[in-house]
Amino acid sequence: MTDFHFVSLAPLAIIMPILGAAAAFMMVRRxxxxxxxxxxxxxxxxxxxxxxxxxxxxxxxxxxxxxxWEAPIGITLVVDRFSALMLVVSSAIVLAVLLYASAQGVAESDGSGPVSIFHPTYLILVAGVSNAFLAGDLFNLYVGFEILLTASYVLLTLGGTGPRVRAGVTYVVVSVVSSIVFLIAIAMIYGATGTVNMADLAIKLAELNPALQQVLHIMLLVGFGIKAAVFPLSFWLPDSYPTAPAPVTAVFAGLLTKVGVYALVRTETLLFPGDRVNTLLMIVALLTMIVGILGALAQTDIKRVLSFTLVSHIGYMIFGLGLSNVVGLGATIFYVVHHITLQTSLFLVTGLIEFRAGTASTTRLGSMLKLSPLIAVLYLIPALNLGGIPPFSGFLGKLGLMQAGVGQGSGLAMLLVVGSVVTSLLTLLVMMRIWARVFWRKVEDVEDPPSRLVEELERVETGRRPLRTTNAGLALPTLGLVGLGVAFTAVAGPLYDLSDQAAEDMLVRTPYIEAVLGPEAASQGSLDLEVLTDYGIEMPADSSDSPGEFRSVGDSNGHNSSESDDETGGQP
Incomplete structure (x- = not known):
């Protein structure tokens, strides 16, 4: 294996958080x-x-x-461009949220739960997310899901209040159903193929009866669709996330659904390639976008608004996946990275609003711009980004998806392009309505403002020191994430290049299979030229000799991602 001495450290991405959790749990009184x-x-x-x-x-x-123990017998962890990118973004997000939570005292006050529970559980959540991104077999992916879900149960019910316990029960029941479906699918796949290694399955699943393939495919889609919160399997999310403490809600909204999207991408590109369920995925994507944003329009609590917009924007990711081409999948990867950062930052800003004003209800808030211009700016930038205003990364991600849809050219794809434009406009409407009510409207026009807000505004108007200030410990992590979202615009070129390379790798499949099982297996798992052409990937003239080589159709530079198997070990 290439550079074994370095790459063999990859398991530490899982081990270090687990060891940290053990150490943190031992420091109960410190x-x-x-x-x-x-x-x-x-x-x-x-x-x-x-x-x-x-x-x-x-x-x-x-x-x-x-x-x-080499594959397919032993446990295999696979690091490719997509998984590595997801690892980096998820670690950056959980670090920012941890700093925010520590400053807010979510683990020490207001009945949110004992410090001995929050920090170890948080690290276990990180370990579960990392394990899911690195898993090279379905059962290890299942273990990763269960680790992060078990931790999320605890974090969701911190403090043991009635609303949190009720929301936790819903979350637990839905998650258990999802896990059971996934586990049954794993058992059936193992019974049919004798393996759960995903690289091995990429070859063996194609040998099964098409009807059985379809059943297994749909079961995985249902299991992962619940975790990703796609319509109509998203009913649980808006009632579960808003009840948790702001930092917990932020990391849940930013990460957990994206792990489900990650699993869907692996399913559609590695295990069941082709256009078997593209029509279904695009219909689901359209309904997820529209139903989610219509739900957001009907809400008055900022957390619930953001929860519905979260569901809505999952539809954009499924849209790109359903197009089954390099441009669409690359735009999906870009949009996933962008949305993780953006959604987390917006929930952290909502926590700042609650911290200063005592509520997140838009019907009771006003004059927040006067109370805290910093919070106003921290809200406005990601709100415009989420709404897809140029030149932010949200606009660039949506533009890439629309270009992919137009390039695909089918009637359903064009309908999705229209739906994505409508959803983007409605998202901007929702986010600016929050701005108008919470920041721009005068508190005198609010029927029942919270006493904390009124008192704080009186102190500001009279020049006295506010009772609560947005201290650096809360502002800096939020500012960092907002800045990261803006930075995606500046580095959109390299990030899109990486996303397209990751998309090409996954659609071709041979780089993944070769890394796990070797060149011979990669040749067996190579796709037909017609399928690759449909993906927007053009094989070179001598592709029969080098099945791992390819280039994207429409690449203006006409370059290959790899020059020869000898130079890069067959990696594209």
Whole structure:
């Protein structure tokens, strides 16, 4: 295996958070030391993730075989461009949210739960997310889901209040149903093929009866669709997320549904390639966008508005996946990265609003611009970004998806393009309505403003010190995420290049299969030229000799992602 001495460190992305959780749990009576341990574990994980991304950026997929047991027998972790990118973004997000939560005292006050529980559980959540992104077999992916879901149950019910417990029950029931469907699908797949290794399944699933393939395919889509909160499997999310503390809601909204999207992408590109369910995916994408944003229009609580917009924008990601081409999938990857950062930052800003005003209800808020111009700016920038205003990354991501839809040219794809434009406009309407009511409207025009808001505004008007200030510990992590969302605009070119390379890798499949099983298996798992052409990938004239080589149709530079198998080990 190439650079074994370095890439073999990939399991530390899972191990370090687990060891940090154990250390944090032992420091029950030392809150500051517990915070320091948690932050250190996540920082080290982030550094490792960045190094892994830098390594695979040029080389492509690399596999790590735990215990020396090679695939398909042993446990395999696979680091490719997509998984490494998701690892980096998720680690950056959880670090920012952890700093915010520590400053807010979510683990120490207001009945949110004992510090001995919050930090270890948070690290276990990080370990579960990392394991899901690195998993090279379906059962290990299932284990990753269960780790992060178990941790999320605890975080969702911190403090044990009635609304949180009720929301937690709904979340638990839906998650258990999703896990059961996924586990049954794994059992059926193993019974039919004798393996759960995803690279091995990429070859063996194609040998099954088409009807059985369809059943297994749909079961995985249902299981992952619940986790990703696609319509009509998204009913649980708006009632579950808003009840949790702001930092918990932020990390849930930013990450957990995206793990489900990640699993859907792997299913559609590696396990069941082609256009088998593209029509279904595009219909689901359209309904998810429209139903989600219509739900947001009917809400008055900012957290619930953001929860419905979260569902709505999952539809954009499914849209790109359903197009089954390099441009669409590349835009989906770009949009996933953008949306994780943006959605998390908006929930953190909502936490700042609650912290200063005592509520997140738009019917009771006003004059927040006068109370805190900083919060107003921190809300406005990601709100415009989410609405797709140029030149922000939200506009660039949506533009890429629309270009892919127009390029595909089918009637359904064009309908989705129209639906995405309508959804974007309605999203902007929803976000600006919050701005007008919460920040621009005068508090005198509010029927029942919270006493904290009124008192704070009186103190500001009379020049006295506010009772609560937006301290640096709360503002800096939020500012960092808002800045990261803006930075995606500046680095959109390289990020889109990486996203397109990741999309090409996944659609061709041979780089992933070769990293796990070797060149011979990669040749067996190579797709027909017609399928690759439909994906927007053009094979070179001598592709019969080098099945791993390809280039995207329409690449103005006409370059290959790899020059020869000898130079890059067959990675595209």
């Amino acid at each position: 809150p500051k030391a517990q915070i320091a341990v948690t932050v250190t574990a996540i920082v080290l994980t982030l550094i490792l993730d960045i190094a892994l991304l830098a390594h695979v950026w040029d080389t492509g997929a690399v596999a790590v075989f735990l215990g020396g």
